[in-house]
Amino acid sequence: MRKIPHTYVIVFYILLISAIMTWIIPGGEYVEKTVYLDGVEKTELVYRQVDKNPQSWQVFSALFKGFVKQSGIIVFILMIGGAFWIMNSSKAIDAGILSFIRFSRRLEQLSWIRRLGADNIIITLVMILFSVFGAVFGMSEETIAFVIIMVPLAISMGYDSIVGVCLCFVAAGLGFAGAILNPFTIGIAQGIAGLPLFSGLEYRIICWVSINFVGIGYVLRYARKIKAYPEKSPVYQEDGYWRKKDRSEWESIAGYTPVSAWFSYGIILTGLIAFSIFNHQTTFVMGDPDTGTGSSLILPMIPAASGLFALAGWFSLRKSVQFFQLTLLGFTILFLIIGVMGYQWYIMKIAALFFAMGFFSGMAMNYSPNRITGLFLEGVRDILPAALIVGLAGGIIVILEDGKIVDSILYSLSGGMDGLGKMASVGIMYCIQTLINVFIPSGSAQAALTMPIMAPFSDLIGISRQAAVMVYQFGDGFTNMITPTSGVLIGVLGVARIPYEKWIKWVTPFMIILMILGFLLLIPTVTVSLNGF
Secondary structure, three states: OOOOOOOHHHHHHHHHHHHHHHHOOOOEEEEEEEEEEEOOOEEEEEEEHHHHHHHHHHHHHHHHHHHHHHHHHHHHHHHHHHHHHHOOOOOOHHHHHHHHHHHHHHOOOOOOHHOOOOOHHHHHHHHHHHHHHHHHOOOOOOOHHHHHHHHHHHHHHHOHHHHHHHHHHHHHHHHHHHOOOOOOHHHOOOOOOOOOOOOHHHHHHHHHHHHHHHHHHHHHHHHHHOOOOHHOOOOOOOOOHHHHHOOOHHHHHHOOOHHHHHHHHHHEEEHHHHHHHOOOEEEEEOOOHHHHOOEEEEEHHHHHHHEEEHHHOOOOOOHHHHHHHHHHHHHHHHHHHHHHHHHHHHEEEEEEHHHHHHHHHHHHOOOOOOHHHHHHHHHHHHHHHHHHHHHHHHHHHHHHHHOOOHHHHHHHHHOOOOOOOHHHHHHHHHHHHHHHHHOOOOOHHHHHHHHHHHHHHHHHHOOOOHHHHHHHHHHHHHHHHHOOOOHHHHHHHHHOOOOOOHHHHHHHHHHHHHHHHHHHHHHHHHHOOOOOO
């Protein structure tokens, strides 16, 4: 039987194909042009041909540029891996997983939970939580950190690493596609289209519910099959890495609290008190209050979270240092959510947050500086392949951009819709946005490039601009879970140790279902009178 190419090989083949395309497709670019419409000055994007820049030997320099382009995500992955390795050296996360499993089994003693299935309830609730994160603030890169937790949890519950990835990454992707208040996609797209920010909310909520109902149902069905027949998992062999971890030690984890743990607690609490003084109010922004199309909610989140940590940390230390580490992990996640939603944190500050978690976790265990450093480097080495593949995938985007063909592809696709009916036009626009997402996996970048073209075009064919935004939303959202140019997807698969080719085989039927669902949800936008459309 012919051996399936390694993930690195597949991504490199795609890079080569991209280079060949730069020799065939004419060069072009969109430039900003100032026009006057009814006496009002506007800026629009105009396409122009430029000399193409065929790529040849550049496929090798693209690897270097890809690492530079994706350096933020690469460093993020390495820091996350090192931090979690320090924390789990004490088996704290393993103990937490064991406690969680025991809790879920106790729930099954309740008859109504037993009928529904405790695992089904847990999977559904966790996926809904991450879907909300994806729909509200566009959780994406952050899911890489959660994969390290969710994959061992899923395997310990009798599932596989694919289910673990679904719990966080796929769930966030479902929310991202059915975005409700995501400022990085819906906010930008509606702003460019000249629509009130987050208008059409009612139908978006219906879409979000529909997408999650289908998506979570699909995952539950797969999870039930794997629970019954674990060897049928396409990643059964790869999951041996997670299964071989010695869990016999979980039962015998010594419950003790060294003085260093109290010292670590004191330093963290002192820092949080200072942080609370300078950040006593957190502003959560919905929409754009300056233009009257949004609102803001001001809450004392940092002081409240710090107070909760003071209490939770104290009680956890009285039990054991491992429970204190789990408390530290829980509050790291809480401050991540506050930071992203209230202070617009991105991967640098999130990486620093997890790095601090790992450092103070090691301090709590009374590890020497040399041991903390050694554990961090072990974690970096363990997760290095996931970081390398992200840089390799980034080279694909570099080749397409340097070859001057990304805008040419967009222009050619958008020029073939004249004379079509509304339904056919929406379908073609949907396909175009989906295809473009392969070349431009960034949602905000895709909105900035395509909406100035698609919004006026929707006016010409009698489709509401809100429908054009929905087309962009679905086209951008679903394929993030399959495109090899997505650094986040490649990073997630690398951390979970799922080969890309096996992920493609599993996710393709799922993507077909979601994309068909997306088209069905677009039909009412051109056939029914909807609020905001």
